[in-house]
Amino acid sequence: xxxxxxxxxxxDIAATASxxxxxxxxxxxxxxxxPDEAPLVVTYLAxxxxxxxxxxxxxxxxxxxxxxDSPTLTVREVDERLEAISAVAGKGAQGERRRLxxxxxxxxxRGEQRFLVALITGEVRQxxxxxxxVEGLAAAAxxxxxxxxxxxxxxGSLGTVARALLAEGPAALAAxxxxxxxxxxxxxxxxxxxxxxxxxxxxxCVVEEKLDGIRAQVHKDGDAVRVFTRTLDExxxxxxEVVDAARELAAERAVLxxxxxxxxxxxxxxxxxxxxxxxxxRLDVAGAQERLPLSPVFFDxxxxxxxxxxxxxxxxxxxxxxxIAPEPRRVRRYVVEDPAxxxxxxxxxxxxxxxxxxxxxGVVLKALDSTYAAGRRGASxxxxxxxxxxxxxxxxxxxxxxRRTGKLSNLHLGARREDGTFAMLGKTFKxxxxxxxxxQTERLRELTVAEEPWGVRVRPELVVEVAYDGVQRSSRYPxxxxxxxxxxxxxxxxxxxSEADTxxxxxxxxxxxxxxxxEDGDA
Numbered sequence: 001x002x003x004x005x006x007x008x009x010x011x012d013i014a015a016t017a018s019x020x021x022x023x024x025x026x027x028x029x030x031x032x033x034x035p036d037e038a039p040l041v042v043t044y045l046a047x048x049x050x051x052x053x054x055x056x057x058x059x060x061x062x063x064x065x066x067x068x069d070s071p072t073l074t075v076r077e078v079d080e081r082l083e084a085i086s087a088v089a090g091k092g093a094q095g096e097r098r099r100l101x102x103x104x105x106x107x108x109x110r111g112e113q114r115f116l117v118a119l120i121t122g123e124v125r126q127x128x129x130x131x132x133x134v135e136g137l138a139a140a141a142x143x144x145x146x147x148x149x150x151x152x153x154x155x156g157s158l159g160t161v162a163r164a165l166l167a168e169g170p171a172a173l174a175a176x177x178x179x180x181x182x183x184x185x186x187x188x189x190x191x192x193x194x195x196x197x198x199x200x201x202x203x204x205c206v207v208e209e210k211l212d213g214i215r216a217q218v219h220k221d222g223d224a225v226r227v228f229t230r231t232l233d234e235x236x237x238x239x240x241e242v243v244d245a246a247r248e249l250a251a252e253r254a255v256l257x258x259x260x261x262x263x264x265x266x267x268x269x270x271x272x273x274x275x276x277x278x279x280x281x282r283l284d285v286a287g288a289q290e291r292l293p294l295s296p297v298f299f300d301x302x303x304x305x306x307x308x309x310x311x312x313x314x315x316x317x318x319x320x321x322x323x324i325a326p327e328p329r330r331v332r333r334y335v336v337e338d339p340a341x342x343x344x345x346x347x348x349x350x351x352x353x354x355x356x357x358x359x360x361x362g363v364v365l366k367a368l369d370s371t372y373a374a375g376r377r378g379a380s381x382x383x384x385x386x387x388x389x390x391x392x393x394x395x396x397x398x399x400x401x402x403r404r405t406g407k408l409s410n411l412h413l414g415a416r417r418e419d420g421t422f423a424m425l426g427k428t429f430k431x432x433x434x435x436x437x438x439x440q441t442e443r444l445r446e447l448t449v450a451e452e453p454w455g456v457r458v459r460p461e462l463v464v465e466v467a468y469d470g471v472q473r474s475s476r477y478p479x480x481x482x483x484x485x486x487x488x489x490x491x492x493x494x495x496x497x498s499e500a501d502t503x504x505x506x507x508x509x510x511x512x513x514x515x516x517x518x519e520d521g522d523a
Contacts, residue, residue: 004071007115014402026136035167039159047124051086062453143170151176153375183228185375212361213261258298398455431487
């Protein structure tokens with residue numbers, strides 16, 4: 001398949017808001033895709049590269065050669081060239097990468113160049129494609145969408161299912177089932193404003209602690225244990241504590257869903273950054289374990305001793321989990337049988353408040369009759385977390401791609417230092433409506449002090465209110481911290497840059513930051 005076909009489809013998808021049209025575009029593309037090309041096509045459409053690191057950045061991509069007149073690049077050839085670029089190392093690596101990417105871009109048409117730059121820099125913006133891609137693949141192969149969806153969640157990858165389905169037809173779907181040792185995509189939760197709203201939406205439910213650790217799926221087969229992240233990467237060798245805990249369960253074979261956390265000497269949870277650093281370390285695991293011991297806490301059971309539990313209710317799955325896992329290994333929970341009962345509602349609110357007091361991230365409410373919808377963000381799971389907001393200053397903005405082409409989209413956010421300068425804390429393009437994008441582009445052009453290939457640098461005058469999930473350490477930014485999951489709430493034209501939040505307020509302990517616990521930073 002030509003790269004041009006993927007690039008054109010991506011641009012067409014970005015240009016329409018219709019899910020049915022997105023599905024139709026994808027169905028046409030999948031119909032023309034060779035089975036062995038399917039995983040690569042799916043990965044590119046998702047805006048990702050199989051090569052997680054290529055060593056290429058904006059500086060390498062800012063001066064592109066003249067484009068080719070007609071498309072000749074295939075997706076396989078592009079993959080091979082990017083693989084060669086990612087393998088470059090040692091003295092002169094930067095120059096060699098620049099030469100190789102120049103050759104790649106010279107073979108690409110102008111449209112392919114735009115797509116490749118967005119792909120390499122992680123800036124493909126075409127909206128969520130998961131549901132439309134499943135429907136498009138089902139239409140291309142003549143398979144029921146529900147069966148394709150279930151195969152994807154059990155197979156762990158749309159690309160894997162696409163390869164089998166395009167090669168063998170609908171009969172291939174029967175091979176995708178829950179198996180110990182093969183990870184499945186985890187079920188995710190939607191958000192609710194508060195506990196009261198979640199209770200009203202769910203009916204009878206359970207309120208569980210939302211732990212701020214590493215999501216872990218644990219597969220036990222006798223003494224053989226494997227541990228996978230939410231992205232299905234295997235991390236077994238880095239988590240000996242989890243392996244030991246799994247071996248103690250009262251089941252011969254099981255698949256469990258949970259969180260890996262760390263507690264400090266005061267029994268309060270350590271930061272996500274500390275845990276991620278420990279889990280990310282591949283060297284001296286024993287030493288890392290001694291410095292920061294981790295604990296698995298399970299909240300769901302997907303399979304036990306040959307029985308698939310995915311279609312059982314939350315209530316039934318927890319009964320099985322309680323049978324095989326001791327209480328210290330299970331997440332704390334509060335059951336609300338009747339959300340209309342004032343006493344039970346009060347109990348749910350108190351449980352949520354206690355969870356926050358213990359230092360955890362929030363709570364997750366789950367409908368008691370809900371099944372486990374692996375790989376989906378189900379409406380039967382609702383997370384409630386305190387909202388943190390900051391008033392930050394826009395320092396720069398990057399040009400958008402896809403539907404945002406021609407608009408200044410990705411904002412560079414800064415907090416105020418004591419000397420009146422601004423420290424960049426990160427970027428975000430989330431939370432921006434089409435109307436806000438148009439307004440922001442016009443306003444930032446008025447404030448532009450320098451044009452760059454990637455966007456504009458602006459006078460630090462425009463204040464924007466940003467919601468975020470937490471602060472974590474980062475060597476990429478000057479103050480050594482960045483915001484997790486930042487998104488735009490609104491612009492604050494009523495505030496001057498001198499009134500923006502300071503670096504000190506950003507790095508203050510949780511609970512003392514402006515906007516914590518759902519309150520605005522100023523009245």
